[in-house]
Amino acid sequence: MLKRLVITGYKPHELGIFDDKHEGVRFIKKALENRLRALVDEGLEWIILSGQLGVETWAAEVAIELQEEFPQLHFAILTPFEDQEKKWNEAKQEKYEFLLSQADFHRSLTNKPYEAPWQFIEKNKFFLRNSDGILLIYDEETEGSPKFIKQEAERYAENHEYDILLISADDLRVVAEEEQQNEWNGW
Structure with a gap:
Protein backbone atom coordinates (compact mmCIF):
# COMPACT_ATOMS: atom_id res chain seq x y z
CA MET A 1 0.00 0.00 0.00
CA LEU A 2 1.22 3.46 -0.86
CA LYS A 3 1.34 5.68 2.21
CA ARG A 4 4.15 8.03 1.09
CA LEU A 5 4.33 9.03 -2.58
CA VAL A 6 6.92 11.13 -4.39
CA ILE A 7 5.49 13.19 -7.25
CA THR A 8 7.67 14.70 -9.93
CA GLY A 9 7.84 15.32 -13.63
CA TYR A 10 8.74 17.91 -16.18
CA LYS A 11 9.68 21.50 -15.58
CA PRO A 12 7.35 23.96 -17.35
CA HIS A 13 9.77 24.89 -20.14
CA GLU A 14 10.21 21.18 -20.99
CA LEU A 15 6.49 21.15 -21.80
CA GLY A 16 6.48 24.46 -23.65
CA ILE A 17 4.54 26.04 -20.78
CA PHE A 18 5.69 29.51 -19.83
CA ASP A 19 2.90 30.61 -17.48
CA ASP A 20 0.23 28.95 -15.35
CA LYS A 21 -2.54 30.27 -17.60
CA HIS A 22 -1.52 27.72 -20.26
CA GLU A 23 -4.39 25.28 -20.81
CA GLY A 24 -2.05 22.31 -20.36
CA VAL A 25 -1.60 23.17 -16.68
CA ARG A 26 -5.31 22.57 -16.08
CA PHE A 27 -5.13 19.13 -17.70
CA ILE A 28 -1.98 18.15 -15.79
CA LYS A 29 -3.57 19.21 -12.50
CA LYS A 30 -6.76 17.29 -13.34
CA ALA A 31 -4.74 14.14 -14.16
CA LEU A 32 -2.89 14.50 -10.85
CA GLU A 33 -6.14 15.05 -8.99
CA ASN A 34 -7.75 11.97 -10.54
CA ARG A 35 -4.79 9.77 -9.66
CA LEU A 36 -4.44 11.20 -6.15
CA ARG A 37 -8.14 10.74 -5.34
CA ALA A 38 -7.83 7.05 -6.12
CA LEU A 39 -4.61 6.74 -4.10
CA VAL A 40 -6.06 8.58 -1.09
CA ASP A 41 -9.01 6.14 -1.17
CA GLU A 42 -6.41 3.33 -1.00
CA GLY A 43 -4.60 4.85 2.00
CA LEU A 44 -2.17 7.49 0.69
CA GLU A 45 -1.17 9.81 3.54
CA TRP A 46 1.84 11.84 2.35
CA ILE A 47 2.93 13.46 -0.90
CA ILE A 48 6.64 14.26 -1.10
CA LEU A 49 7.87 17.02 -3.41
CA SER A 50 11.13 18.87 -3.94
CA GLY A 51 9.33 22.07 -4.89
CA GLN A 52 10.64 22.33 -8.45
CA LEU A 53 8.66 24.52 -10.78
CA GLY A 54 6.23 22.63 -13.01
CA VAL A 55 4.69 19.30 -12.14
CA GLU A 56 5.80 19.53 -8.51
CA THR A 57 4.35 22.97 -7.81
CA TRP A 58 1.15 22.01 -9.63
CA ALA A 59 1.00 18.84 -7.51
CA ALA A 60 1.33 20.98 -4.37
CA GLU A 61 -1.61 23.11 -5.53
CA VAL A 62 -3.67 19.96 -6.13
CA ALA A 63 -2.72 18.65 -2.68
CA ILE A 64 -3.87 21.89 -1.05
CA GLU A 65 -7.22 21.63 -2.85
CA LEU A 66 -7.64 17.95 -1.94
CA GLN A 67 -6.85 18.59 1.73
CA GLU A 68 -10.21 20.34 2.07
CA GLU A 69 -11.92 17.06 1.21
CA PHE A 70 -9.25 14.71 2.59
CA PRO A 71 -7.73 16.26 5.74
CA GLN A 72 -5.69 13.07 6.28
CA LEU A 73 -3.64 13.92 3.18
CA HIS A 74 -0.40 15.79 3.90
CA PHE A 75 2.39 17.08 1.73
CA ALA A 76 6.05 17.82 2.33
CA ILE A 77 8.41 19.99 0.34
CA LEU A 78 11.97 18.76 0.79
CA THR A 79 14.35 20.82 -1.30
CA PRO A 80 17.73 19.50 -2.46
CA PHE A 81 19.44 22.70 -1.25
CA GLU A 82 18.59 26.00 0.42
CA ASP A 83 17.24 28.95 -1.54
CA GLN A 84 16.39 26.96 -4.67
CA GLU A 85 13.99 29.74 -5.63
CA LYS A 86 16.69 32.44 -5.39
CA LYS A 87 17.01 32.96 -9.17
CA TRP A 88 13.28 32.67 -9.95
CA ASN A 89 11.26 35.74 -10.85
CA GLU A 90 9.24 37.49 -8.16
CA ALA A 91 5.88 35.95 -9.10
CA LYS A 92 7.32 32.42 -9.00
CA GLN A 93 9.01 33.16 -5.68
CA GLU A 94 5.73 34.41 -4.20
CA LYS A 95 3.88 31.30 -5.37
CA TYR A 96 6.65 29.10 -3.97
CA GLU A 97 6.57 30.90 -0.59
CA PHE A 98 2.80 30.37 -0.48
CA LEU A 99 3.22 26.64 -1.19
CA LEU A 100 5.87 26.37 1.54
CA SER A 101 3.50 28.10 3.97
CA GLN A 102 0.79 25.53 3.17
CA ALA A 103 3.06 22.47 3.32
CA ASP A 104 2.65 20.22 6.34
CA PHE A 105 6.44 19.92 6.48
CA HIS A 106 9.32 21.55 4.64
CA ARG A 107 13.09 21.75 4.87
CA SER A 108 16.26 21.61 2.83
CA LEU A 109 17.92 18.20 2.70
CA THR A 110 21.48 19.53 2.53
CA ASN A 111 21.14 22.75 4.57
CA LYS A 112 23.41 24.68 2.21
CA PRO A 113 22.95 26.58 -1.04
CA TYR A 114 23.50 24.93 -4.41
CA GLU A 115 27.00 23.52 -4.76
CA ALA A 116 26.86 20.74 -7.35
CA PRO A 117 24.67 18.04 -8.94
CA TRP A 118 25.39 15.69 -6.01
CA GLN A 119 22.63 17.51 -4.11
CA PHE A 120 20.04 16.35 -6.65
CA ILE A 121 21.41 12.80 -6.55
CA GLU A 122 21.22 12.74 -2.75
CA LYS A 123 17.69 14.17 -2.86
CA ASN A 124 16.60 11.40 -5.23
CA LYS A 125 18.14 8.70 -2.99
CA PHE A 126 16.46 10.19 0.08
CA PHE A 127 13.10 10.33 -1.71
CA LEU A 128 13.31 6.70 -2.80
CA LEU A 166 3.25 7.10 -14.68
CA ILE A 167 0.98 9.68 -16.20
CA SER A 168 1.90 9.65 -19.88
CA ALA A 169 1.17 12.01 -22.75
CA ASP A 170 -1.65 9.65 -23.77
CA ASP A 171 -3.13 9.85 -20.26
CA LEU A 172 -3.04 13.65 -20.46
CA ARG A 173 -4.72 13.56 -23.89
CA VAL A 174 -7.56 11.48 -22.43
CA VAL A 175 -8.00 13.93 -19.54
CA ALA A 176 -8.01 16.87 -21.98
CA GLU A 177 -10.65 15.20 -24.14
CA GLU A 178 -12.80 14.38 -21.09
CA GLU A 179 -12.53 17.94 -19.78
CA GLN A 180 -13.41 19.41 -23.17
CA GLN A 181 -16.34 17.00 -23.51
CA ASN A 182 -17.58 18.04 -20.06
CA GLU A 183 -17.41 21.68 -21.12
CA TRP A 184 -19.36 21.01 -24.32
CA ASN A 185 -21.99 19.04 -22.39
CA GLY A 186 -22.39 22.01 -20.05
CA TRP A 187 -23.53 24.33 -22.84
Whole structure:
Protein backbone atom coordinates (compact mmCIF):
# COMPACT_ATOMS: atom_id res chain seq x y z
CA MET A 1 0.00 0.00 0.00
CA LEU A 2 1.22 3.46 -0.86
CA LYS A 3 1.34 5.68 2.21
CA ARG A 4 4.15 8.03 1.09
CA LEU A 5 4.33 9.03 -2.58
CA VAL A 6 6.92 11.13 -4.39
CA ILE A 7 5.49 13.19 -7.25
CA THR A 8 7.67 14.70 -9.93
CA GLY A 9 7.84 15.32 -13.63
CA TYR A 10 8.74 17.91 -16.18
CA LYS A 11 9.68 21.50 -15.58
CA PRO A 12 7.35 23.96 -17.35
CA HIS A 13 9.77 24.89 -20.14
CA GLU A 14 10.21 21.18 -20.99
CA LEU A 15 6.49 21.15 -21.80
CA GLY A 16 6.48 24.46 -23.65
CA ILE A 17 4.54 26.04 -20.78
CA PHE A 18 5.69 29.51 -19.83
CA ASP A 19 2.90 30.61 -17.48
CA ASP A 20 0.23 28.95 -15.35
CA LYS A 21 -2.54 30.27 -17.60
CA HIS A 22 -1.52 27.72 -20.26
CA GLU A 23 -4.39 25.28 -20.81
CA GLY A 24 -2.05 22.31 -20.36
CA VAL A 25 -1.60 23.17 -16.68
CA ARG A 26 -5.31 22.57 -16.08
CA PHE A 27 -5.13 19.13 -17.70
CA ILE A 28 -1.98 18.15 -15.79
CA LYS A 29 -3.57 19.21 -12.50
CA LYS A 30 -6.76 17.29 -13.34
CA ALA A 31 -4.74 14.14 -14.16
CA LEU A 32 -2.89 14.50 -10.85
CA GLU A 33 -6.14 15.05 -8.99
CA ASN A 34 -7.75 11.97 -10.54
CA ARG A 35 -4.79 9.77 -9.66
CA LEU A 36 -4.44 11.20 -6.15
CA ARG A 37 -8.14 10.74 -5.34
CA ALA A 38 -7.83 7.05 -6.12
CA LEU A 39 -4.61 6.74 -4.10
CA VAL A 40 -6.06 8.58 -1.09
CA ASP A 41 -9.01 6.14 -1.17
CA GLU A 42 -6.41 3.33 -1.00
CA GLY A 43 -4.60 4.85 2.00
CA LEU A 44 -2.17 7.49 0.69
CA GLU A 45 -1.17 9.81 3.54
CA TRP A 46 1.84 11.84 2.35
CA ILE A 47 2.93 13.46 -0.90
CA ILE A 48 6.64 14.26 -1.10
CA LEU A 49 7.87 17.02 -3.41
CA SER A 50 11.13 18.87 -3.94
CA GLY A 51 9.33 22.07 -4.89
CA GLN A 52 10.64 22.33 -8.45
CA LEU A 53 8.66 24.52 -10.78
CA GLY A 54 6.23 22.63 -13.01
CA VAL A 55 4.69 19.30 -12.14
CA GLU A 56 5.80 19.53 -8.51
CA THR A 57 4.35 22.97 -7.81
CA TRP A 58 1.15 22.01 -9.63
CA ALA A 59 1.00 18.84 -7.51
CA ALA A 60 1.33 20.98 -4.37
CA GLU A 61 -1.61 23.11 -5.53
CA VAL A 62 -3.67 19.96 -6.13
CA ALA A 63 -2.72 18.65 -2.68
CA ILE A 64 -3.87 21.89 -1.05
CA GLU A 65 -7.22 21.63 -2.85
CA LEU A 66 -7.64 17.95 -1.94
CA GLN A 67 -6.85 18.59 1.73
CA GLU A 68 -10.21 20.34 2.07
CA GLU A 69 -11.92 17.06 1.21
CA PHE A 70 -9.25 14.71 2.59
CA PRO A 71 -7.73 16.26 5.74
CA GLN A 72 -5.69 13.07 6.28
CA LEU A 73 -3.64 13.92 3.18
CA HIS A 74 -0.40 15.79 3.90
CA PHE A 75 2.39 17.08 1.73
CA ALA A 76 6.05 17.82 2.33
CA ILE A 77 8.41 19.99 0.34
CA LEU A 78 11.97 18.76 0.79
CA THR A 79 14.35 20.82 -1.30
CA PRO A 80 17.73 19.50 -2.46
CA PHE A 81 19.44 22.70 -1.25
CA GLU A 82 18.59 26.00 0.42
CA ASP A 83 17.24 28.95 -1.54
CA GLN A 84 16.39 26.96 -4.67
CA GLU A 85 13.99 29.74 -5.63
CA LYS A 86 16.69 32.44 -5.39
CA LYS A 87 17.01 32.96 -9.17
CA TRP A 88 13.28 32.67 -9.95
CA ASN A 89 11.26 35.74 -10.85
CA GLU A 90 9.24 37.49 -8.16
CA ALA A 91 5.88 35.95 -9.10
CA LYS A 92 7.32 32.42 -9.00
CA GLN A 93 9.01 33.16 -5.68
CA GLU A 94 5.73 34.41 -4.20
CA LYS A 95 3.88 31.30 -5.37
CA TYR A 96 6.65 29.10 -3.97
CA GLU A 97 6.57 30.90 -0.59
CA PHE A 98 2.80 30.37 -0.48
CA LEU A 99 3.22 26.64 -1.19
CA LEU A 100 5.87 26.37 1.54
CA SER A 101 3.50 28.10 3.97
CA GLN A 102 0.79 25.53 3.17
CA ALA A 103 3.06 22.47 3.32
CA ASP A 104 2.65 20.22 6.34
CA PHE A 105 6.44 19.92 6.48
CA HIS A 106 9.32 21.55 4.64
CA ARG A 107 13.09 21.75 4.87
CA SER A 108 16.26 21.61 2.83
CA LEU A 109 17.92 18.20 2.70
CA THR A 110 21.48 19.53 2.53
CA ASN A 111 21.14 22.75 4.57
CA LYS A 112 23.41 24.68 2.21
CA PRO A 113 22.95 26.58 -1.04
CA TYR A 114 23.50 24.93 -4.41
CA GLU A 115 27.00 23.52 -4.76
CA ALA A 116 26.86 20.74 -7.35
CA PRO A 117 24.67 18.04 -8.94
CA TRP A 118 25.39 15.69 -6.01
CA GLN A 119 22.63 17.51 -4.11
CA PHE A 120 20.04 16.35 -6.65
CA ILE A 121 21.41 12.80 -6.55
CA GLU A 122 21.22 12.74 -2.75
CA LYS A 123 17.69 14.17 -2.86
CA ASN A 124 16.60 11.40 -5.23
CA LYS A 125 18.14 8.70 -2.99
CA PHE A 126 16.46 10.19 0.08
CA PHE A 127 13.10 10.33 -1.71
CA LEU A 128 13.31 6.70 -2.80
CA ARG A 129 14.36 5.46 0.66
CA ASN A 130 11.58 7.42 2.37
CA SER A 131 8.60 6.66 0.13
CA ASP A 132 6.58 3.67 -1.04
CA GLY A 133 6.33 4.79 -4.64
CA ILE A 134 6.70 7.53 -7.18
CA LEU A 135 4.23 9.16 -9.55
CA LEU A 136 5.88 10.67 -12.61
CA ILE A 137 4.39 12.76 -15.33
CA TYR A 138 6.65 11.39 -18.00
CA ASP A 139 6.54 10.21 -21.55
CA GLU A 140 9.17 7.79 -22.86
CA GLU A 141 9.20 9.57 -26.22
CA THR A 142 9.95 12.98 -24.67
CA GLU A 143 12.93 12.63 -22.42
CA GLY A 144 13.67 15.38 -19.98
CA SER A 145 14.74 15.96 -16.41
CA PRO A 146 12.41 13.27 -14.93
CA LYS A 147 14.28 10.49 -16.73
CA PHE A 148 17.03 10.49 -14.09
CA ILE A 149 14.80 9.84 -11.08
CA LYS A 150 12.77 7.36 -13.14
CA GLN A 151 15.94 5.37 -13.86
CA GLU A 152 16.94 5.50 -10.20
CA ALA A 153 13.45 4.41 -9.14
CA GLU A 154 13.58 1.46 -11.55
CA ARG A 155 16.95 0.38 -10.12
CA TYR A 156 15.64 0.83 -6.57
CA ALA A 157 12.50 -1.21 -7.36
CA GLU A 158 14.66 -4.16 -8.45
CA ASN A 159 15.57 -4.78 -4.79
CA HIS A 160 12.74 -3.12 -2.87
CA GLU A 161 8.97 -3.18 -2.92
CA TYR A 162 8.44 0.11 -4.73
CA ASP A 163 5.65 1.31 -7.02
CA ILE A 164 6.41 3.36 -10.13
CA LEU A 165 3.30 5.06 -11.48
CA LEU A 166 3.25 7.10 -14.68
CA ILE A 167 0.98 9.68 -16.20
CA SER A 168 1.90 9.65 -19.88
CA ALA A 169 1.17 12.01 -22.75
CA ASP A 170 -1.65 9.65 -23.77
CA ASP A 171 -3.13 9.85 -20.26
CA LEU A 172 -3.04 13.65 -20.46
CA ARG A 173 -4.72 13.56 -23.89
CA VAL A 174 -7.56 11.48 -22.43
CA VAL A 175 -8.00 13.93 -19.54
CA ALA A 176 -8.01 16.87 -21.98
CA GLU A 177 -10.65 15.20 -24.14
CA GLU A 178 -12.80 14.38 -21.09
CA GLU A 179 -12.53 17.94 -19.78
CA GLN A 180 -13.41 19.41 -23.17
CA GLN A 181 -16.34 17.00 -23.51
CA ASN A 182 -17.58 18.04 -20.06
CA GLU A 183 -17.41 21.68 -21.12
CA TRP A 184 -19.36 21.01 -24.32
CA ASN A 185 -21.99 19.04 -22.39
CA GLY A 186 -22.39 22.01 -20.05
CA TRP A 187 -23.53 24.33 -22.84
